[in-house]
Amino acid sequence: MTDPVLLISGASFKEDERARLAEAYPATFVDGPDAMSGVPEGQRRAIRAVAYKGHKPFGGAEMDLFPNLGVIANYGVGYDAIDVAAASARGIKVTNTPDVLSDDVADLAVAMLLAQARTMRLGEAHVRSGDWAKKGELPLNRKVSGSTVGIVGLGRIGREIADRLAAFKMEIHYHSRSEKETPGWTYHADPARLAGAVDFLVVALVGGSATEGYVSKEVIDAMGPRGVLVNISRGTTVDEGALLDALEEGRIGGAGLDVFLNEPNLDPRFLKLENVVLQPHQGSGSVETRRDMALLQLANVRAFLEGAALPTAVN
Amino acid sequence: MTDPVLLISGASFKEDERARLAEAYPATFVDGPDAMSGVPEGQRRAIRAVAYKGHKPFGGAEMDLFPNLGVIANYGVGYDAIDVAAASARGIKVTNTPDVLSDDVADLAVAMLLAQARTMRLGEAHVRSGDWAKKGELPLNRKVSGSTVGIVGLGRIGREIADRLAAFKMEIHYHSRSEKETPGWTYHADPARLAGAVDFLVVALVGGSATEGYVSKEVIDAMGPRGVLVNISRGTTVDEGALLDALEEGRIGGAGLDVFLNEPNLDPRFLKLENVVLQPHQGSGSVETRRDMALLQLANVRAFLEGAALPTAVN
Structure with missing residues (x-):
């Protein structure tokens, strides 16, 4: 089995969204930041990108679990769950999904x-x-x-x-x-x-x-x-x-x-x-927009892994 | 007591709307077209204007109850309850309340x-x-x-x-x-x-x-x-x-x-x-708009009784 380069983090990812990410790159999945330390150490070393969804804090301590992490691609325009200063200090890029929503x-x-x-x-x-x-x-x-x-x-x-x-x-x-x-x-x-x-x-x-x-x-x-x-x-x-x-x-x-x-x-x-x-935080909750958000998140992951310019970087 | 020149017809008139009309001109009130024949004959002869609100048919038979009727001022833009052809045939003007709603x-x-x-x-x-x-x-x-x-x-x-x-x-x-x-x-x-x-x-x-x-x-x-x-x-x-x-x-x-x-x-x-x-037919149902509709209805009644041009005639 190939070591995963992509960590998909977020219990709220829909099945089709997870499947699309996992088809694009060898990936492993966790429910959220709390579960990241449970990823086996060998796999952690291989992770270069995180596709993130959710509102739980993703801080420096979690980032340090992945020594080769280069990008955190957030699903959503608001990236307040991610400690961007901590990411920048580690040379990790953060991206979001503006405009489409x-x-x-x-x-x-x-x-x-x-x-x-x-x-x-x-x-x-x-x-x-x-x-x-x-x-x-x-x-x-x-x-x-x-x-x-x-x-x-x-x-x-x-x-x-x-x-x-x-x-x-x-x-x-x-x-x-x-x-x-x-x-x-x-x-x-x-x-x-x-x-x-x-x-x-x-x-x-x-x-x-x-x-x-x-x-x-x-x-x-x-x-x-x-x-x-x-x-x-x-x-x-x-x-x-x-x-x-x-x-x-x-x-x-x-x-x-x-x-x-x-x-x-x-x-x-x-x-x-x-x-x-x-309303139950459904501002961006249309089929069309969520698909566009998922595709933009994947485009950011792909750009990073292929060494191209990130479409929507925030740091 | 002065004979009424204005017939206010419509159970759905709000109290303040009725009061405004009745303060402007000597008036009598009925719930709707069905009740018009109940207006005493002497009063009927005096009626020159009807301020109408409602969706019940107001046809030629009702118009004929009022030999001196000259205007039917409808509350609302839609005047489908009023038989305009019958009104025209009797030389009766019909007005409505467009634009404000x-x-x-x-x-x-x-x-x-x-x-x-x-x-x-x-x-x-x-x-x-x-x-x-x-x-x-x-x-x-x-x-x-x-x-x-x-x-x-x-x-x-x-x-x-x-x-x-x-x-x-x-x-x-x-x-x-x-x-x-x-x-x-x-x-x-x-x-x-x-x-x-x-x-x-x-x-x-x-x-x-x-x-x-x-x-x-x-x-x-x-x-x-x-x-x-x-x-x-x-x-x-x-x-x-x-x-x-x-x-x-x-x-x-x-x-x-x-x-x-x-x-x-x-x-x-x-x-x-x-x-x-x-929704319960509340398209025009704001305080502001209903007031503007009532004022435009009254303006049409007033214009007719004073011999001025009708603001919003439909025939």
Whole structure:
């Protein structure tokens, strides 16, 4: 048997994704970083690439298990689970899968915003109760078109969201580290000022320690009782305790959330809320996009093993 | 007591809407056309305007109850409940409330399309079950951005829908009585050909007898097993039996429906379906839009009673 050059790490890899990787290169598989030390030492020495999927921390200690590791190819645009500084210090390249998922994530952000404003959960329950005739009309809800939205983090995904919402005649405001070239969108240097200026606040930050709790209690409080928060980034970017307090006390209008701090074990307080749309981190979860992500991950592994330029390196 | 000049007809008028109308002009109220003959004859003779809301037929027989009736001001853009030919024959003007609701209806159409494609109902149930960790990832769903949509009926609302979906990088196809000026959208003279050429089919026809069953069994069958139908127009525009058959047998992919043939008493077969998003005819149901509709209805009544040009006459 040939020694594996590729370690596939991630219990969440679909069968076809794993099979595609394992067909491309001699490979071995582990559930995640915790299991990496269980790979026999001879095999570990042969590993030159890791195809990674998941949210468990992949740090320097795990990297040191593989003395000939040259690339960690992440499945997903967010690589906050991987200690990039530790990788760089060891001469290990890290890659991700940007762009191919931006459309899907932006689509879900817009969908959650619309669903929350137009009380679609309530509408669906109204119809499915079988009592529409008896219950009469749904209580009126909130107009989206023509309102004002604030995007927190105007990266690739943030821009896709803004481009879509502009077609709803929405006034686009944003916050990012610095002002950017935009088609006349309004920049706010302070995220709380942004929150106070808009009807809807959409969080599209990168994850990682630099943005932990970035949407703070102060930002949430600035949204006001009609403000609606949409988060499609990472659970870490929002002060989740402050968000839950504000939602429970009606101090903000509602939320559309695809990501949570301890997902998939989310805080049970969320399940009691009616003023939220909850999705199971499925922003990039279409058949088409997941295939594109898997192919881009493999393309990064292949480029490295063949000595070519990495398509989407992050360090 | 002054004789009423305004008849407010519609059990579905909200209290504040009724109050606004009754404050503007001496008025009397009935639940709908069935109750009009119950208005005392002396009052009937005084009535010069009807402010109408509802879906019950308002025909020549009811109009003849009011010998001095000059205008029927409908609340809503769709005036298929009112026999316009009968009104015209009696010299009665009919008005509606176009434009002010197009944004809301288009927003809900886009929201239902996204919700159906991205299996948001399933996602919400997945999270709210409390078993996300045990159940694992949601099954993958369907990418919207970059796909192809067909709009059936490119009037004011159809255009608003197309403009929004264009921002999702969707290829826009459409069918209408004749080809229209568009930014390069693809015209289909035949609705079944349109249905066969697209991933999503959105019905934005006017109601009334001319479009009854326009989205026929043939059109529905042409959509194919992945096709998704969205209807925000009227229940009458779609062959509902054929649609239910196709949904039950999985011959089309799914649907997002805000309107039904016998709403609010919709066919119970709908309630058994999982591949549909169901909304209770709330396309124009935001606080902001309903206020604008009520104000435009009142503006039409006022213009008539003051002898001014009607803002939005349909005959």
